[in-house]
Amino acid sequence: MYDYAIRFEKDAAPGLAIFCRDLPELNSYGDDQEHAIREALDAIETTLSLYVDQRRAIPEATPAQEGEHVIHLPAVTVAKIALWNEMMKRGMRKADLCRALGVHQAQGDRLVDFLHTSKMEQLEAALKALETSIRVSPADPDWIDMPHGGAQAGFYIERLVDAYRAAGVTEMPIGKTKEGLSSVKDYSLDYLLRTRYARQPNTMQAVDAVLDQITATGRFIRSSMKDPVTGREVESLALA
Known part of the structure; x- marks a missing residue:
C-alpha cells in the first residue's frame, strides 16, 4: 500500500538522482545505485513530513514500472x-x-x-x-533486514549472491566481532555487510538475526572453513 517505487536518473554530475512518481516532491541523490537505495528511505520520510507540514493526505503507492526499485517502508x-x-x-x-x-x-x-x-x-x-487499524503485509522473503544497520538497512539476497561471485568465492568467514570496522577482516561477511548495506559500519552486522534470515532463503548455509590468513577453523557462510 505504501511501498513506493523509485527511479534513478544520471545527472550531469557523477552519481544518480532519485525520483518517485507517487511522491513528486521527493528529490534525493546517491553516489551509485546501492547508495541511492540506502538514501531512499530518508528521502521518502523527509517527503512525508512535508505532507504533514502542509496538512495533505499521503498518497498510496502505485505498482512499480519497469526499471523502478520498490522501497519497503518500516x-x-x-x-x-x-x-x-x-x-x-x-x-x-x-x-x-x-x-x-x-x-x-x-x-x-x-x-x-x-x-x-x-x-x-x-x-x-x-x-x-480513532477506531481504525492497519495490517502489515508479510515481509518480502528475498529481503534481508539488518536490525543494527540503521533505518531501512538491508539487502536483497541476490545482491549477496552477486557479491560472492564478484569476489570469486563460494564461502566467507563470518567474522563476528564487536570491534570497530578498522578491526574487521576485510575478507569476512561482517566486513561486507558493514561496508555495503549498513549505515552503522562500526556496529557488528553479521549477527544471528541476520544470518538466520540469509540461510532461510535457501541460498546460503552456515558452515566452517580455514581462515585464509590465519589458517584457523572459523565459522563461515557458504553458497548452497
Whole structure:
C-alpha cells in the first residue's frame, strides 16, 4: 500500500538522482545505485513530513514500472501514514489527536513526525483510539533486514549472491566481532555487510538475526572453513 517505487536518473554530475512518481516532491541523490537505495528511505520520510507540514493526505503507492526499485517502508512508518491519513479524513489537527489520546502536545506530535522514532505500541494505541487499524503485509522473503544497520538497512539476497561471485568465492568467514570496522577482516561477511548495506559500519552486522534470515532463503548455509590468513577453523557462510 505504501511501498513506493523509485527511479534513478544520471545527472550531469557523477552519481544518480532519485525520483518517485507517487511522491513528486521527493528529490534525493546517491553516489551509485546501492547508495541511492540506502538514501531512499530518508528521502521518502523527509517527503512525508512535508505532507504533514502542509496538512495533505499521503498518497498510496502505485505498482512499480519497469526499471523502478520498490522501497519497503518500516511498519512504524506505515502506521504513521495510516494515522495521519485518518486524521486528514476526519479534519483533525495534532491538538485534536492529543486530546483524543490524553497526552501532552509534544508526545502527540511525535506520533505523526516521520523524522522522529516512535514505538509501534503507541501508534497502535492511537489508531485504536480513532477506531481504525492497519495490517502489515508479510515481509518480502528475498529481503534481508539488518536490525543494527540503521533505518531501512538491508539487502536483497541476490545482491549477496552477486557479491560472492564478484569476489570469486563460494564461502566467507563470518567474522563476528564487536570491534570497530578498522578491526574487521576485510575478507569476512561482517566486513561486507558493514561496508555495503549498513549505515552503522562500526556496529557488528553479521549477527544471528541476520544470518538466520540469509540461510532461510535457501541460498546460503552456515558452515566452517580455514581462515585464509590465519589458517584457523572459523565459522563461515557458504553458497548452497
